[in-house]
Amino acid sequence: MASIRxxxxxxxxxxxxxxxVTHLAEKLAERFDIDxxxxxxxxxxxxxxxxxxxxxxxxxxxSMSNWAS
Numbered sequence: 001m002a003s004i005r006x007x008x009x010x011x012x013x014x015x016x017x018x019x020x021v022t023h024l025a026e027k028l029a030e031r032f033d034i035d036x037x038x039x040x041x042x043x044x045x046x047x048x049x050x051x052x053x054x055x056x057x058x059x060x061x062x063s064m065s066n067w068a069s
Contacts, residue, residue: 004052014041014058021054 010017021043025036028045036045043054 011059014056017056017058021056024054 010020012020018038018041022038025034025043025045028034029036032047034045034047034050036043038044041056043056045052045054
């Protein structure tokens with residue numbers, strides 16, 4: 001199982017960061033037919049062969065991980 005971890009610094013407050021990540025999830029869903037949902041401040045996504053999450057934190061770096069199955 002492959003694992004990828006990406007961290008990116010940002011200056012957004014929590015509401016803005018969640019909005020940006022939601023927009024990303026919507027685009028990924030359109031393009032790759034993924035399912036996604038929020039669990040607190042973590043967006044979880046999945047489809048056949050891949051699953052992962054994006055954890056959002058205020059004014060720091062969200063951390064994104066995904067795992068191919």
